[in-house]
Amino acid sequence: MTTDEAYTYTTGLRLDPRSANPDGWRVDWADGPWPVKVYSGARRLPLRPDGPPPLAALHRLLHGGFAVSRIRTDPSGGIAATPADPRPHHGPEVQLRRPVPSGGAMYPTEVYAALTATGQVCHYDPYRHELTVLAGGDAAARLRAALHLPTEAAPAAVLVLTSRFWKNFYKYGDFATRLGLVDAGVALGRAARLARAEWEHAEVRTVFDDEAVHACLGLDGEEENAWAAVTLGPYLPYRADTGGPDAPPRPALLERSRTVRRSDRFTAFQRAAREDTSTAAPARPPEDAVPATAPGPVPGDAGPAAAPGPVHEDAVSAAAPRPVPGDAVPVGPVPLPAPRALDLLAAETAARRFSRGRLFTGAEADGEALAGVLGQAAEALRALAGAGADGPAGWAARTRLYCAVHRVRGVPPGWYRYAHELGALLPVGEGTGPGSARRVQEALFAASFNAELAAFTVHPVTPADWRPAGGPRAYRAQQLAVGAAIEAVTLAAAAEGLSGHAVLGFDVTRIDTAYGLDGGADTDGGTQAQICVGAVRPDPNWEIAVMPR
Missing domain, CATH: 3.40.109.10 (NADH Oxidase)
Known part of the structure; x- marks a missing residue:
């Protein structure tokens, strides 16, 4: 190849994972591997x-x-399906879970x-x-x-x-x-x-x-x-x-x-x-991307250092909201409150991490939670950018965090790019206004959970064309960096008492268009993953913690 x-x-x-497999592809559920x-x-x-x-x-x-840190019980066996094979299948009543998310477990x-x-x-x-x-x-x-x-x-x-x-x-x-x-x-x-x-x-x-x-x-x-x-x-x-x-x-x-x-x-x-023998590292990132160096210990692994620097008045005023006619929402930076101190290393945080988008309640999140989740993800990318000289480091430096806000106290709904250095959201694409939750829901290829009821949705964005960085190994490195961003978002969401549900099977073209990523200012940029974050109602099924011997 x-x-x-x-x-x-x-x-x-x-672009379309539904077409990844040939016609007639079916899953032999009875002959699956051990986990x-x-x-x-x-x-x-x-x-x-x-x-x-x-x-x-x-x-x-x-x-x-x-x-294996948790055992989940589900008397119904759960319902397993894939976009290409939507026929429901009842899985095992007992499922093994780990501290990290994984596609389809x-x-x-x-x-x-x-x-x-x-x-x-x-x-x-x-x-x-x-x-x-x-x-x-x-x-x-x-x-x-x-x-x-x-x-x-x-x-x-x-x-x-x-x-x-x-x-x-x-x-x-x-x-x-x-x-x-x-x-x-x-x-x-x-x-x-x-x-x-x-x-x-x-x-x-x-x-x-x-x-x-x-x-x-x-x-x-x-x-x-x-x-x-x-x-x-x-x-x-x-x-x-x-x-x-x-x-x-x-x-x-x-x-x-x-x-x-x-x-x-x-x-x-x-x-x-x-x-492939290439180094898999992309070219130097644009100035407003996550910095490519990590200054010493990673802020945020144990507390308040995760907070971004103060939002200087001159920085915000330089891009202050501009007056617009009528009743339209002003465009310009939306400052976020200082995030809460989050301990992402606590065992309790990992124990609370789960992907339960089907249990989203539609409850509002506060601005501190949004700031904490985005800030921790940005710091994780900064740390990875400074953790080595080859592939994922360069891709982490080129990964930006975009966010569709649905219901966050003090933040207008809409489409934004996160500016970690400002501690603010920058409206992009279709800007502020209602409808982002419905767009995210409709973009799902398999309506397996209630994305519309999330409080906000995070989209890691990278240059879509990985070839300037090398051969297929560059694609490996790109996707590894995307996964690292997902890890940080879902873990920070758990620290905030929220659920982060990540998916790759969605219509990226619809989301790219909403963000203005269709060949505009962010040339060749594209969404790589979707993590819906929100409050969830209690799960009717038990999860039992497994203690080390």
């Missing part, structure tokens, strides 16, 4: 708060981001850890909350070399995030090309956030020797691909770890599904991305 062919393919996934990757046998390392370093820190990071992202002190390479088992040892000796050193990390010093550990294709391809088909990347971006955003809190240093890498990384992890590149790595802690001199404990023979991998399908286009795109 050439770069232009890959662009045509991925553009179709954004976790299952190895049989092998030595296992328990993760506990009182474990040795770095296992104790890995316990906190992995449990806070990837463990498929959780295709797998996590591996390279432990510098012991030389071991492990797979994280989210069901048992433990590490399965895959290799020992110098395995960790070989993996770091494959990731193009320095050889003279090493961090305490390195996480590698992969996507196991069948875990969401079985339901979404070719649309899993995009959805799997965004899912991995959500996981990357959470891993980087928790790593910064635990080690005060996290570096993100997405450009590496894919084939060598897969060999170190024992992966078949046609089935599972490594997409990102996160270093945990500063680089320190270390003794060569070739004398670490050897692992037993690589454990057997079990698969529930009798038949694992794949499409030619999906396989061709993944192969092209693996073979």
Whole structure:
């Protein structure tokens, strides 16, 4: 697949995901995969708060981001469907949930850890909350070399995030090309956030020797691909770890599904991305985009520092609302109140994160909640922009946050771009006025929840054409940055006591037009995701918390 062919393919996934699969595509619900990757046998390392370093820190990071942390009960089995196959299907009565959102609760992202002190390479088992040892000796050193990390010093550990294709391809088909990347971006955003809190240093890498990384992890590149790595802690001199404990023979991998399908286009795109050697980083962002550097610790992970700087009178007056005739709403910056202090690292915050748009009440949100959600998302993008030199960093710097306000106290309904440096919303496109909620609802391809009853909707926007940044690997990096923005929006919404429901299956052309992104001032810009945020009524079904052993 050439770069232009890959662009045509991925553009179709954004513009009309309903046409991603051929006519007659159907989901074999009875033959779906397990929600976790299952190895049989092998030595296992328990993760506990009182474990040795770095296992104790890995316990906190992995449990806070990837463990099966909740069990949801639904006597009806829920109703599963896809836009291309709308026939209802009753799912299992018991569903496993994790701290991060995932499209269709498929959780295709797998996590591996390279432990510098012991030389071991492990797979994280989210069901048992433990590490399965895959290799020992110098395995960790070989993996770091494959990731193009320095050889003279090493961090305490390195996480590698992969996507196991069948875990969401079985339901979404070719649309899993995009959805799997965004899912991995959500996981990357959470891993980087928790790593910064635990080690005060996290570096993100997405450009590496894919084939060598897969060999170190024992992966078949046609089935599972490594997409990102996160270093945990500063680089320190270390003794060569070739004398670490050897692992037993690589454990057997079990698969529930009798038949694992794949499409030619999906396989061709993944192969092209693996073979692409570009850095995947776009050109320097425009001046009003999120800054590309992160000044030290990330504000907002633990409190009031998340607030944007004060809105200076001269800054606002320079673009003050202009008088307009009649009763029209003035156009110009809409200052937001200072956000509340939000603790996005608290276990209670992650426990409250859920995607329950079908339970939106239509209640009004206050301006502080809107400011907090947008501010935290902007800071997350700023942090990712400063977390490394390759792909996602550049795309995070080029990602802007647009917002459709439906019912927020003190903010007129309408279409806006968020200006973090001003702590304000800038009317764009169709500007202020009623109707944004109805437009967002009508743009959904599958009316599976009440988007119209959300208080506001956040749309991450990037340049739509990723080819100037490189080949298909640039598309990977773009979608990873989009996922990181989704992670921050949904987590901040939970901290505000609201639900953030993210979707990719919507009519982006209608939303782009409302924002004035149809080839106007924001050349080649386009919405990449939609996160509806609002208050929800109590869920009639139980969710039971899972405590680590």
